Amino acid sequence: MNSIASGSYEVYLEELAEAAINQHIKVKDYSKVFVLVDENTKQHCLPKLQKIVGPVVDEILEIPSGEENKTIQTCTTVWRNLSDYGGDRQSLLINLGGGVLTDLGGFVASTFKRGIDFINIPTTLLSMVDASIGGKTGVDFGSLKNQIGVINQPQMVLIFPDMLKTLDARQITSGFAEMLKHGLIKSSEYWDSLKTVDDYTHADYIRKSIAIKNDVVMEDPTEKGIRKILNFGHTLGHAIESYFLKNPEKSALLHGEAIAIGMILEGYLSHELKGLSMLSLEDIKTTFLQHFEKVDFSEEDVKIIVDLLKHDKKNTHGNINFVLLQDIGAAILDVKVPTPLFEKAFAYYNQ
Amino acid sequence: MNSIASGSYEVYLEELAEAAINQHIKVKDYSKVFVLVDENTKQHCLPKLQKIVGPVVDEILEIPSGEENKTIQTCTTVWRNLSDYGGDRQSLLINLGGGVLTDLGGFVASTFKRGIDFINIPTTLLSMVDASIGGKTGVDFGSLKNQIGVINQPQMVLIFPDMLKTLDARQITSGFAEMLKHGLIKSSEYWDSLKTVDDYTHADYIRKSIAIKNDVVMEDPTEKGIRKILNFGHTLGHAIESYFLKNPEKSALLHGEAIAIGMILEGYLSHELKGLSMLSLEDIKTTFLQHFEKVDFSEEDVKIIVDLLKHDKKNTHGNINFVLLQDIGAAILDVKVPTPLFEKAFAYYNQ
Structure with a gap:
């Protein structure tokens, strides 16, 4: 094909x-x-x-x-x-x-x-x-x-x-974050295969990722419903990316690097709110930290990032909606998250 | 209704x-x-x-x-x-x-x-x-x-x-130009009624114009074909409008004022190329000049306006396509016009 x-x-x-x-x-x-x-x-x-x-x-x-x-x-x-x-x-x-x-x-x-x-x-x-x-x-x-x-x-x-x-290698790894996301939201089998593959830039893996994204997009082209699952990791990831981009003291993160962090954070929220198992959460954190260098977040950083979230385009009526995971391969839409959990999520990432 | x-x-x-x-x-x-x-x-x-x-x-x-x-x-x-x-x-x-x-x-x-x-x-x-x-x-x-x-x-x-x-009155008259256009491209009956009406801003006349435009748009929303007839008078009219807008020595024309001139010019092209009768052409010119003050065009003006035409968004492959009239109420699409006719059209307008 x-x-x-x-x-x-x-x-x-x-x-x-x-x-x-x-x-x-x-x-x-x-x-x-x-x-x-x-x-x-x-x-x-x-x-x-x-x-x-x-x-x-x-x-x-x-x-x-x-x-x-x-x-x-x-x-x-x-x-x-x-x-x-x-x-x-x-x-x-x-x-x-x-x-x-x-x-x-x-x-x-x-x-x-x-x-x-x-x-x-x-x-x-x-x-x-x-x-x-x-x-x-x-x-x-x-x-x-x-x-x-x-x-x-x-x-x-x-x-x-x-x-x-x-x-360059950093750009390649950045793309890998989205491929891993496709596994997390739609296919635990694909997730497992990506964790062990040598060359994920092979056409077979690219094709599988495109097929997952494409299925979702065709079902909901204008993002009224199911397409939102593609935003897993992106709500916090985008806020982190924006903050690092405009802060002269930070070196900019690539998109995939930012959403890799976002997926660990939103994995934590999934564990707290939607029953994602601790085993799966640790699997997510370990996998991403094998490929993506850990980033430091101060208390001040976290505060500003949470403020930025309020402007995220996925928000409606002032509520912040998240895509979370019930399990690896099974995403759930429109979950409202209590603000205090954001700091706990960053604390889990920083551990 | x-x-x-x-x-x-x-x-x-x-x-x-x-x-x-x-x-x-x-x-x-x-x-x-x-x-x-x-x-x-x-x-x-x-x-x-x-x-x-x-x-x-x-x-x-x-x-x-x-x-x-x-x-x-x-x-x-x-x-x-x-x-x-x-x-x-x-x-x-x-x-x-x-x-x-x-x-x-x-x-x-x-x-x-x-x-x-x-x-x-x-x-x-x-x-x-x-x-x-x-x-x-x-x-x-x-x-x-x-x-x-x-x-x-x-x-x-x-x-x-x-x-x-x-x-103000000038703004009202500007809108009247588009109403007259709706008659010219789709309904000689509407054209005739507008020539004699006292108050064309009455809801009945506005409603008729909207209905004509709407019928055309619904038939061809993305302007692949029939919708183009709404551009009658606009190919030359837009070029005239752009030229007057950016030339500090000219006072700007309102949109309707520019396309009123455009309709006389393109009426002339219709007479030369598509058999619009001299009687109808004179009817068009007389009707517009009753409502719109005549504008002076020098030879230099005409030359610059013709150059501007080459940039008009309705052009494809370097040809200039016009909507012309076979008769009042009957428009025809995609007519290519030999450049020398433009000067003759302005000469007819200037007479």
Whole structure:
């Protein structure tokens, strides 16, 4: 199986991806084909893409990499480039990059002239198994992640696992956090297999993660219900990520590093509120700490992070809703958590 | 008939509108209700809205009026206000204003936290019969109108014709241009009735215009085909409007004033290319010039406007597509026009 049907679009891996994009571009007869890259994907991934699609690319647009550039200002630059290079409603934007780039590029395409076609080619493990799947697009706003955006599906998603070869180890591990999450929320078997595998970047594992995410997204594209389980670890994880990003005394955490902490914390909440066994909780903590370095949180840090939570976009009516685990592989939605438990969760993490 | 079904939402007029919004807000139980106003609608229309909905409004957000403020920068201000006042995914934004405000407010709501509910209450004739119907949202970008946006429907559109009482005459006439357009593209009977009516702001005429626009939009929400007929007069009209807006030596034209000129010019193209009779062409020119003051165009003006056309969002593959008339009430799509005809059209207008 090298393609995964995903409602209005498909995810293709490896050789099939090459055939699919060439066929698509031929059939659609786009007026212009733009490729959005950052300085890293321009160097490491663009040559491969150009080898695959040949001379159909009209313009390469470059943005700086990094979460700090996932802003409306960067969108403005890309909108201006599209406009200056004669982009019109029949143009195509190919997003070649990690989650920041595919989120931003998807938003730019969805809003340029009220929406043009786009294709995502994720180049990090994180974006392959998570960000590029499911149609969430957007940018950060102030210190709040993904505050501005739309839900809109790409024409297709193409996965080339060999693009991971030039990625540094920390980036790879960051993506692994989302794969582990897929096991925790949907499949204890997948969780167990990931704990012992040598090379989780093999196409078989990427494919399994995409399939889990995709099943959830297809059941609930607009996140009214079941899709929320993908947010396991993200409520506290996002708050931690935002705090580290804007605090000059902290070195920024990668997304996967932040949600790995979030999953330990929310695992603790699951144990306290939803009967997740201590054995499973310890399994979660041990597994993540094998792959992710422990981070120090002072009392002051914890206080500020809890304040940030109040702004998280998943909150409604001032309550903070969590996805928690009843068991490994079995998530539960919309659990309200008493505030004092947050400090206990951090205390458990710090132990 | 005081309501017009419009796919996923309804348009309500007068008393029914009052009942509809109160019922809707009660059922939806929004976490926060925001109202977006400009300095004019704050003074003239907000008191009426507050009388209707009572104390459910949590925050009033104000932006400056005028096409020159229909920008991403203004969106940024409103996004920040929504965020600062605790807006979340269960919040409602009520857009109380003309086309600039409902277009911008609709875009802000469609992109805030990947989309919150919004209701449009158009307060100008132009926005009642045109801008607030059909789900086009967006802002201008550089000198190009509506370059950034999405198509997304409001929860409902509410029309209170008595809000027009404080509008100045020039604004009212601007809206009349779109009503005349509805006759030209779809109903010669409506066109004839508008030519002789005393008060075209009466609810019966507004309702007829909305019904025409709505029929077209429901048939083709994403503007792949028939919806394009609503662009009659707009291809040249938008270029003229953009040019006057950014040229400091010209006084800005209202949207309706620009497309009134556009309809005379495109009427001429219709006569040259699609057999619109000279009698009908003269009828069009005479009718518009009875209501809209004639504008001077130098040779230099014409040259720049034609250049601007190349950037119009309706162009694909570098060709300029027009909606033209075969007859009054009968529009035809996707007509390519040889460039030399543009100058002849302006010459006809200048006669």
